[in-house]
Amino acid sequence: MNPPLEDDSVDGDEGKDGRLDMGAMSKFFKRALDFHGIPQGKLRKLMGNQRRGDPDLTQWLEDFKNATDPYCLTEKEKAQCLIAHLAGPAKAEVINVYAI
Numbered sequence: 001m002n003p004p005l006e007d008d009s010v011d012g013d014e015g016k017d018g019r020l021d022m023g024a025m026s027k028f029f030k031r032a033l034d035f036h037g038i039p040q041g042k043l044r045k046l047m048g049n050q051r052r053g054d055p056d057l058t059q060w061l062e063d064f065k066n067a068t069d070p071y072c073l074t075e076k077e078k079a080q081c082l083i084a085h086l087a088g089p090a091k092a093e094v095i096n097v098y099a100i
Contacts, residue, residue, distance in 0.1 A: 048090030
């Protein structure tokens with residue numbers, strides 16, 4: 001994947017004057033390095049029906065915080081990530097509360 005050029009040439013050659021478009025490059029790298037979710041296996045989904053060995057809500061929230069802190073997420077990104085890590089009755093409860 002080639003970085004964007006000032007004239008947005010499709011063939012990957014340099015721009016008309018040979019300079020790279022720094023604004024477009026910034027967007028390019030931001031998308032490439034953006035948060036794509038917590039790595040698999042780093043945080044279990046919270047089901048809501050606690051089984052043996054499952055963390056309680058307080059422990060799970062602490063685990064969630066520890067898993068997301070390194071990414072410096074916005075509050076919106078944290079909320080989206082949290083909802084993505086809910087399943088079963090826990091997810092149903094959150095959806096019902098915020099659907100009102």
